[in-house]
Amino acid sequence: MSVEKINKDFQDLFVQGKELLYNGVNDLMNEKREIAFNRFIEGGIPDKKNENYKNTDLSKIYERDYNVVLNYHRQDVDLNDVFTCDVPNLDTHLVLTTNGWYYARNHELSGLPDGVIVCSLQEASIKHKDLFEKHYGKYTISDNGVTDLNTAFAQDGYFIYVPENVILEKTIQIVNLMRANADLMSFQRNLIIIGKNSQAKFMVCDHALSSVNFLSNNLTEICAEENAVVDYYQLQSQTLKCSLVDSVFVNQEKNSNVLNHTVTLYGGLIRNNIFTKLSGENAENHTYGMYLTDSVQHVDNYTYIDHASAKCFSKENFKGVLDDKSTVGFTGRIEVRPDSQQTEAYQNNNNLLISDDAKVFTKPQLVIDADDVKCSHGATVGQIDEDALFYLRSRGIGAKEARMMMVFAFTNEIIGKIRIEPIRERVAQLVEKRLRGEDSHCDACKLQCNK
Amino acid sequence: MLEIKDLHAKVGDKEILKGVNLVVKPGEVHAIMGPNGAGKSTLSSVLAGREVFDVTKGEVHFQGKDLLALPAEDRAREGVFMSFQYPVEIPGVNTVNFLKTAVNEHRKYKGLEPLAAGAFLKLMREKQALVEMDAKLMNRSVNEGFSGGEKKKNEIFQMAMLEPKLSILDETDSGLDIDALRIVSQGVNTLKTPETSTIVITHYQRLLDYIVPDVVHVLYDGRIVKTAGRELVAELEEKGYDWIKKELEEH
Numbered sequence: 272m273s274v275e276k277i278n279k280d281f282q283d284l285f286v287q288g289k290e291l292l293y294n295g296v297n298d299l300m301n302e303k304r305e306i307a308f309n310r311f312i313e314g315g316i317p318d319k320k321n322e323n324y325k326n327t328d329l330s331k332i333y334e335r336d337y338n339v340v341l342n343y344h345r346q347d348v349d350l351n352d353v354f355t356c357d358v359p360n361l362d363t364h365l366v367l368t369t370n371g372w373y374y375a376r377n378h379e380l381s382g383l384p385d386g387v388i389v390c391s392l393q394e395a396s397i398k399h400k401d402l403f404e405k406h407y408g409k410y411t412i413s414d415n416g417v418t419d420l421n422t423a424f425a426q427d428g429y430f431i432y433v434p435e436n437v438i439l440e441k442t443i444q445i446v447n448l449m450r451a452n453a454d455l456m457s458f459q460r461n462l463i464i465i466g467k468n469s470q471a472k473f474m475v476c477d478h479a480l481s482s483v484n485f486l487s488n489n490l491t492e493i494c495a496e497e498n499a500v501v502d503y504y505q506l507q508s509q510t511l512k513c514s515l516v517d518s519v520f521v522n523q524e525k526n527s528n529v530l531n532h533t534v535t536l537y538g539g540l541i542r543n544n545i546f547t548k549l550s551g552e553n554a555e556n557h558t559y560g561m562y563l564t565d566s567v568q569h570v571d572n573y574t575y576i577d578h579a580s581a582k583c584f585s586k587e588n589f590k591g592v593l594d595d596k597s598t599v600g601f602t603g604r605i606e607v608r609p610d611s612q613q614t615e616a617y618q619n620n621n622n623l624l625i626s627d628d629a630k631v632f633t634k635p636q637l638v639i640d641a642d643d644v645k646c647s648h649g650a651t652v653g654q655i656d657e658d659a660l661f662y663l664r665s666r667g668i669g670a671k672e673a674r675m676m677m678v679f680a681f682t683n684e685i686i687g688k689i690r691i692e693p694i695r696e697r698v699a700q701l702v703e704k705r706l707r708g709e710d711s712h713c714d715a716c717k718l719q720c721n722k
Numbered sequence: 723m724l725e726i727k728d729l730h731a732k733v734g735d736k737e738i739l740k741g742v743n744l745v746v747k748p749g750e751v752h753a754i755m756g757p758n759g760a761g762k763s764t765l766s767s768v769l770a771g772r773e774v775f776d777v778t779k780g781e782v783h784f785q786g787k788d789l790l791a792l793p794a795e796d797r798a799r800e801g802v803f804m805s806f807q808y809p810v811e812i813p814g815v816n817t818v819n820f821l822k823t824a825v826n827e828h829r830k831y832k833g834l835e836p837l838a839a840g841a842f843l844k845l846m847r848e849k850q851a852l853v854e855m856d857a858k859l860m861n862r863s864v865n866e867g868f869s870g871g872e873k874k875k876n877e878i879f880q881m882a883m884l885e886p887k888l889s890i891l892d893e894t895d896s897g898l899d900i901d902a903l904r905i906v907s908q909g910v911n912t913l914k915t916p917e918t919s920t921i922v923i924t925h926y927q928r929l930l931d932y933i934v935p936d937v938v939h940v941l942y943d944g945r946i947v948k949t950a951g952r953e954l955v956a957e958l959e960e961k962g963y964d965w966i967k968k969e970l971e972e973h
C-alpha cells in the first residue's frame with residue numbers, strides 16, 4: 272500500500288467523521304483542526320524521503336487497517352480495578368486514559384492544592400476556555416505530518432494546570448491504557464501548564480492491555496513558565512503489536528528547569544519526537560532517554576533542542592541496549608539561534624550492541640549560529656568490554672550473569688538521572704527484569720492477558 | 723595443587739608460551755621472575771582462563787582436575803585466583819554488588835546458601851581491615867578512578883574475600899608505595915595456610931622479602947629456564963638476566 276492510499280484513507284475518515292470530530296470541544300480546537308488537516312493533506316504521512324524520518328518508515332505501520340473510534344467508548348470493566356500501579360512507596364495522583372480518551376471513571380483527585388486543575392482536554396477546552404486557548408497548539412511545530420495528524424484528529428486527552436507559586440508534592444501519574452477487541456488507532460492530545468515559580472512531577476506510563484494491534488498517535492504540550500521546575504518521566508512498556516508515535520513539545524520560559532526522561536522498555540515500533548524550545552534566558556533542560564530493544568523491535572528517537580534565548584543550558588543523553596534483529600535510530604538536533612549567546616549544549620548517544628544482527632543509526636545535527644557557545648556531542652556504538660567481562664568471570668561470576676552486570680551498568684547512568692527515589696528504584700527493577708527476559712510490562716495488570 | 727606440563731599457548735599466530743613445566747605443591751610459595759615480554763602475564767591469564775590465548779599443547783591439572791577444560795568462572799570457583807597486573811575499570815558496576823555476587827556465586831558452587839546481608843558486611847569489613855582498604859572506595863564502581871596502588875590493594879582485598887587455594891599475584895607490588903607494599907604483603911601472609919599456595923610474579927626483591935618464596939623460577943622467552951631456591955632472587959637483583967641468556971646460548 273502506498274503513502275497516497277494512507278493519506279486518502281485519512282482524508283475519507285476526516286470527511287466522514289467530521290461531525291463527531293468537531294463535537295464536544297471548543298471552537299479554537301476545531302479551527303486548528305481544520306488548518307492542520309489541510310496542511311496534512313498536502314504533506315501527508317512522512318515517508319523515508321523526509322530527512323527526519325530516514326530511520327523509520329511510518330507507512331509500514333499506517334498501512335494496516337485499524338478501527339478509529341471518534342467518540343468515547345465505555346470499557347466493560349473498571350480500569351481502576353484492572354490496573355494498579357506497583358511503584359512501591361510512591362503516593363501519586365493517578366489519572367487513567369483509555370485509547371486516547373480521558374477515562375470517565377477516573378477517581379476524584381483529593382488533596383490537590385487550590386487552583387490546580389486536572390481534567391480531560393475536552394472539559395478544559397470548554398470550562399477553562401481562556402487558559403486552554405492561551406496555550407493549546409502554541410508549542411507545536413508542524414514540520415512533519417505527524418503533528419498535523421494529531422491536531423486534525425485528536426479529540427481528548429488530559430489537561431493539567433498548576434497555577435503560580437504552587438509546589439505539587441505528589442507526583443501526578445498518568446497511565447495511558449490501550450484496551451480493545453480489535454486493531455485500533457488512537458489520537459491523544461495532552462496539555463500541561465506549570466505556572467510561574469511552581470513545581471510539578473509527572474510519571475507517564477504507556478501500556479497495552481489487549482493483544483491486538485494498536486497505533487497510538489500521541490502529542491503532549493508542556494509549558495514551563497518562568498522559574499518553574501518540571502520532571503516529566505515516561506515509561507513506555509507496551510507489546511510487540513503496539514506502535515507508538517509520541518511527540519512531546521516542551522516550552523521553557525526564563526529560569527525554568529525541565530527534566531524530560533523517557534525509558535522505552537518494550538513496544539513494536541516506537542517513534543519519539545521530543546522538541547524543546549528554550550524561550551527564556553537561563554532556562555535549563557535535561558533530556559534523557561533509554562531504550563532496550565530485542566526481537567524485531569524498532570525504536571527511533573528524534574530530539575530537537577532549540578536554544579531560542581541566551582544563557583540557556585541543555586544536556587541530553589540517550590543510551591540503548593540492542594539485541595536480536597532490533598533496529599534503532601537517534602537524531603539529535605541542536606539549534607543555537609544567532610542571539611543565543613552564552614549557550615551550553617551537550618549531547619550524547621551511546622549504544623550497546625549485544626547481537627550481531629541489531630542495527631543502529633545515530634546522527635547529531637548541530638546548527639549553531641551564535642559564537643559564544645559551549646557545545647559538544649558524541650555518539651558511540653559498541654559491544655560489551657571483553658576485558659571487563661573476563662575480570663568479572665575471573666572472580667567466579669558466571670558468563671551470563673557477568674554480561675548482565677555489564678549491560679545493567681551501561682543503563683545505570685540514565686536510570687540515575689531520575690530525581691524521585693521510588694521511581695528510580697522501580698525503573699531499575701523493571702529494567703533489570705526486562706534485561707533478564709522476565710515479563711515486566713504486565714506485572715502491574717490484573718488482567719494478565721498474556722498468561 | 724598445580725601441575726603444568728609442556729604448556730604451549732599463542733595469541734593469533736604468535737606463540738608466547740613455548741613449553742612451560744611447573745609443579746606447585748600445597749603450602750608452597752613460588753616466585754616467577756623474568757624479563758619484560760617473557761610471557762609471565764600470559765601464563766597467569768592462561769591459568770585463569772582467558773580465551774584470547776589458544777592453548778595449543780600441554781596440560782594443566784589443578785587439584786587433580788583438568789583446569790583447561792573449565793571456563794574461567796569455574797576455575798575461580800574451584801579456588802584459582804589471579805591478581806591482575808592491570809586491573810580493569812568497570813564503570814557502572816558497583817564494587818559492593820560485584821563482591822556480593824562473586825562471593826555468592828562461589829557459595830552456590832559449593833552448594834551453600836547466599837550470605838545474609840549482615841554476614842556479608844561483616845566479612846567485608848574484616849577483609850577491608852586486613853589490607854587497610856579505604857571503605858569509601860567500596861561505594862564506587864569497580865576500580866573506576868582508583869589510583870594504581872588502590873587498584874592493587876583492591877585485588878588483594880578481593881583475594882581475601884574469596885579465599886582461594888591458589889593465588890597468582892601478577893606484579894602486585896608495582897604501584898604500591900612502601901607502606902602499602904608492607905601492608906598488602908602482610909595481608910597475603912595472614913591469609914596463607916599450609917593448604918594454600920601462591921605464585922608471585924615480580925621484578926623486584928623487595929616484595930619477596932615479605933612474601934618469602936620456597937622456589938624461584940626464571941621465565942624467559944616462553945619457557946622456565948632456571949629454577950632454584952630463594953637465593954636466586956638476590957643474584958638476579960644484582961646481575962640481571964644477561965648471564966642467564968648467555969648460559970642458554972652456550973647450551
Ligand SMILES: Nc1ncnc2c1ncn2[C@@H]1O[C@H](COP(=O)(O)OP(=O)(O)OP(=O)(O)O)[C@@H](O)[C@H]1O
Pocket residue numbers: 733736738756757758759760761762763764765774807
Ligand atoms: N593479546 C595479545 N596480543 C598480542 N600479543 C600479546 C598479547 N598478549 C601478550 N602479547 C605478547 O606476548 C608477549 C608476552 O607478554 P606478557 O604480558 O605475558 O609478558 P610479561 O612477561 O608479563 O611481561 P612484563 O614483565 O612486561 O609484564 C609480549 O611480547 C606481548 O606483547
Ligand SMILES: [Mg+2]
Pocket residue numbers: 762763764807892893
Ligand atoms: Mg606481565
